[in-house]
Amino acid sequence: MITLRGFGKDYGDFTAVENIDLQIDAGEVFGFIGPNGAGKSTTIRFLATLLRATRGSGMVAGCDVMGDPVGVRQAVGYMPDNFGVYDGMRVWEFLDFFAVAYKIGRTERKQIIDNVLELLDLSHKKTDFVNGLSRGMKQRLCLAKTLVHDPPVLILDEPASGLDPRARVEVKALLKELRKMGKTILISSHILTELADCCTSIGIIERGQLLMHGPIDSVYQQIRRNRIVEIQFISGNEAGLSILRSSESLRSLEILPSRVVAELETDDEGLALLLEELIRAGVRMKSFNDRDPTLEDVFMTVTKGLVS
C-alpha cells in the first residue's frame, strides 16, 4: 500500500532524510518511530504529497506520489502534527470544509459527517466551535477529517502527542477500530510505548536513516539475543554490581532506585550461571527477572552507536 524507493530529502545542504526503502502492506499498522528531528515528518509530508523528494520515489495505493498527487490525496487521510482552524468554525463545518474539498455531494456529506462524528464519539459536539474543544477532542476531530473521503490509507503524524493518558488510550482504541475497518495506517511517534500494542510492524528512523524495519515480532526477535534482566537486590548490592560489571556478556547496566536493569548478550545457560554466581557470592535478591524486550529496548539497541 505504501512504498518508498531510495527516498531522500535535502533542505539546502542539510540532509534530513538519506535513502529510505520501505514497504507497508495492506492492513498493516506501521509505527514510524524516531526522536525529534529524525526525519519522520519529512517522510510523511512527502507521502502526503506536500513536499517534493530530492531523490527517490514513492507509491501509495498504486499511485505515484510525485506523478499522480491527486490520486494519492484521494487514497490518503493525512493528519498533520499540528493543525489550525479558522476562528468561529463549528465542528460540523470543519468536516464539511474537507468533504467539499474532496468533492463529496451535499446530501452525502451530511450522512458522512454524522457517521464520522459518531465513530469518534463527537456527535454531541457537532455544533460546538472547534476552538472551544479540549485538546483530546481536537485530535479526535482531526482524525475524523482524515476519514471523510473513506481513504484506504491513513497517515498520522504524532496523533497522540500532548494528550493526557486517558485521551491517549482513546486514540489507541480508535486505531484498533480503524485497523479492523481494513485501513492501512502509518503512525509516527517519538513515544515508543505509545505504539507498542497497536502496531503490526515498525520502522526506526534516526538522523534521516531507517535503521530497522519489519513485522514487530521479527524486530523483537532480532534483538532477542540480548537479554534484559531486572534484578532487585535485598543485600550485597555492591558485590552483585561488581559481578555484573565483570561479566563478559554485559552490554549495558542501568541502576535505578528500585532495581538494576542489565542487558546481557547471553542465553538461558549464561543467565543460570550468572544467577548461581550471585547467590554463591552471598548476594540476596528478591527477584531476577528475564523480561521480554520492550519497544524502548529495541530502540535503544538499534540506535546504539548512532545516538551520541
Ligand SMILES: Nc1ncnc2c1ncn2[C@@H]1O[C@H](COP(=O)(O)OP(=O)(O)OP(=O)(O)O)[C@@H](O)[C@H]1O
Ligand atoms: N523546511 C525545513 N527547512 C530546513 N530544515 C528542515 C525543514 N523541515 C525540517 N527540517 C529539518 O529536518 C530534520 C528532520 O525534521 P522532521 O520534522 O522531518 O523530523 P521529525 O522526525 O518529524 O521530528 P519531530 O518529531 O520533531 O517532528 C530536522 O533536523 C529539521 O530541523
